[in-house]
Amino acid sequence: MSLYFLALLAAAVSGIPGLFLRRRGGEVAAGLLGLAAALGLGASLAVLSGGQVGSFALRTAALGAPGLLVFDPLAAFFAIPVLILSVCGAVYGLGYWEGRRGNTPLLRLVYGLLTAALLLLVAASHALTFLLAWEGMAIAAFVLVMAEDREAETRRAGWIYLAATHTGTLLLFAAFALLARVQGQAGFGALPAGLAASCVGTALFTLFLLGFGFKAGLFPLHLWLPPAHAAAPSHVSALMSGVLLKMGILGIARFLSWVPDPPPWWGGTLAAAGALSGILGVAFALGQHDLKRLLAYHSIENIGIILLGLGLGTLGKATGHPAMQALGYAGALLHVVNHSLFKGLLFLSAGSVLHATGTRDLERLGGLGRTMPWTSAAFLAGAWAICGLPPLNGFVSEWLIYLGAFRGLGLEPGLGWQGWPLVILVSLALIGALALACFAKAFGAVFLGLPRTETANHAPEAPRTMLLPMGLLALACLAIGVAPALFAPALGRAAGVLGGSPVGSPVGGEALTALAPLRMLTWAAAILGLLALLLGRWLRPAAPTPREGDLPTWDCGYAAADARMQYTASSLADGLVRGLRWVLRPVAHLPRVAGWFPRPARYESHVPDPALDRAAAPALQLVARGAGFLRVAQGGALPVYLLYVLLTLLALLVWMVA
């Protein structure tokens, strides 16, 4: 526990020296975060390898329950991505944020505070510490999203984020108040048996799912996510997508761990929400032109995959199938770490592209693979992992969920509705295929082909401070993908906490390696690698571009291929977007061709967000119009405002006396 506290302290103060130092403030902050990561990872590994679970309590009557923090296996497990991504982001920020306008020391300070709030949050075991850390996290993230507040788009994204996160927090306040009322105190702990099936249990589940869903980016509640991720600096986007969203998952996981007897429909609801988020998330990602927005929609998709796993595990827990429970929960938790690794990697490499070219627009990039080989390799590794292809880590977690769902097919006694495992399997497969299509489009449009603009033609490779964190994350992805058996005991313990055991002993005593042949994956990866090597040697690179004289006279123009003849990102995805237009509802601005000599014309298409652009924004505009009459009260004169205060005070006094 002392290691954990030292890590917390180091992270919290990491930005303070930078306020006073004239130079090298960023290096000091990154160093302190590195120290925090080393200490925190030490604490995490100790707990995850079966060490003692530390806790921190404060004995005052006002709190009700004394326990404020518990660093159990679940906390230790969630602390790992927090630490890794924050230090990678800090190092990356050194190169990325150099020479930018804006208050860099303040951003560093808030970045450290955000890391500290996240560390506090993972270990919170009391509603007070949880909500405190939750709000600290939300506000620190708001400051970071607003880093480039000179741009109107950023300001809009920041306000949407703030409104959404506070709506979620409001629901959480209600949920925790209800929980405290049921338990008689606000500390976290197992709920009494039978509560889950009652009305209170249903209310708790709904409130927690919606409240945490706002943060996690569950499909209709994701409205803040794409704009905020696109507007934030890339290392902040990496931290937000990789870790911040996961805190919503952490909340749901904590809640599930308190419930000894969840009804099967909870699992079904989680799985359905996961399927919705996953499929729609990737479908909307297909329609995006903005690289970071595309990645943000993929975060929604991956949250969906995690929820599918949680739903499967809960189904297993509800109906007494320990194998299904262990595989579902383990898959979900592993995907939490995996997603933060590969999505962090993707956001960092997208940031390198933005840094080098100044644009996130897929239609203005292209051919970057030649000038930015390392960045493109990093992006490819991330894309490979996110599509769930072996031998990288995304495959392992999705594979665990697949295995669990296959075990659930045709199980007796029933799961409430027999079809849930099938729904999970089909949606996972659909998500995987669409993700592959989407990343084929993204990688192809950015790194392959010919550069579409002059800046893309001369994009320089990122500096070393930016490449180093990307390399580290890519290696972590590979390590989990190649040798998953190494991480299985830790994963089993964390999943055991979800099963209801506070120290994380696996359910039914069965180790994860007995349920899933994880060791075989290492061999499979080796064989796969060998095959790829052989194939690479066998498939020679395509013939060099022929000289002009070798070609036939009319060759469809292929002799002089230029950037405008290649597939654009939109045209590559067009088939799928058209096929899905009944959900995506893309908006196209078609030029009208008239006359014998039509003028040059523009064609534009975009896919508006259904939750933000089609539902929330119009609804809120209506509210704003309806509330226009309240403007009279906003005179602008300070004395008038003070008069309101005086009148309120008087009214309260009179009310008290009367």
Place this chain on the structure above:
Amino acid sequence: MLPDLLIALTMLSNFSLVATSRVSKAIQFAVLQGVLLGLMPLAMGLGRHFHIVLLAFAAVAVKGWFIPFLFRRALKQVHIQREVDPYIGYTVSLMLCALGTGLSLLLAHNLPLKPGTEYALMVPASLATLFTGFLLLVSRRKALTQVVGYLVLENGIYLFGLLLVEDMPALVEAGILLDLFVGIFVMGIVINHIRVAFDSTDTRHLAELKD
């Protein structure tokens, strides 16, 4: 006996505050009121508690020395005119203040307070001072006189806090002082910024900032 005298003087200074037409006089009255109230705990015979003596000393030091110092500096910096320049005339202000004092006497009589308070005038005086502070805030135009209003408002809160001084931990009292200090500090900055932005310290210009 002595506490009642101090309270009576406080209430009288309320009337002087709303009736005076000079900025510097208003500041002097507010400072006088602060010092009077700072001496209150000693007059109440609470000199045996060390932390209360410390608090009284701090209150007198802040209100009697530090705040006048800040005011003098602000006056010098902004070249303010000497007229208070109210929205409401002095006579009307005086009548409103009298009305507020009467109302607070009436309210204090009916408030559900802990029985056994020895100083009967304390609650009405604190409410009356609060109202006076608000009256100054609402009716005066210059940013500097508004700071005087805040000061008087805080004096009222301080007087109310004295009711509980024996039960209340020193933390809360220190909090009040800190609050005041920050308030004055911020207003000082705001005044300066208003002057820089609008070339005057008239708060009417702030209305231009509305949405």
